[in-house]
Amino acid sequence: MHLSNAPTSDCTLASFTTVDLSFRWKAMKNLEVFGSVQNLFDKVAPLDPLTYGGMSYNPMDASGAIGRYFKVGLKYQFK
Template identity: 60%
Template sequence: QAFYEDGTPVTKISSFTTFDLSGRWNITDAFELNASVANVFDRIAPLDPTTYGGVNYNPMHFTGALGRYFTVGAKYTFR
């Protein structure tokens, strides 16, 4: 049996869903820009003291442990 810090027994972990966006723009045949936003609404994953392979967060809830984050990139194809 697992317990939260206040002594309450863990009986159920709340559900967790995030919303992600990504896009790509082909500027020319050789040059492309891309960007993404993970966890758009900055949701926090529920505390999961019973998880394996992580500390207090389920490893599958990676974006909830980190919060919202952005990535941008570019790709050029030499011919």
């Protein structure tokens, strides 16, 4: 029996590595600055178009799928 969505032995993806950075800085007694950079070098995730969209596959779950992004925030405690 042949299934059209069965895995094949020739389905391989190259490995890739991403670099993430984060920081936290106590700028003043009650003020903290924090942030992060995800996928610092904007590495593109490998994609096999034959298996893209396969059962239970969500491309947004993989590192590199959305590229580089930044987060920055402030935390102030009133006392």
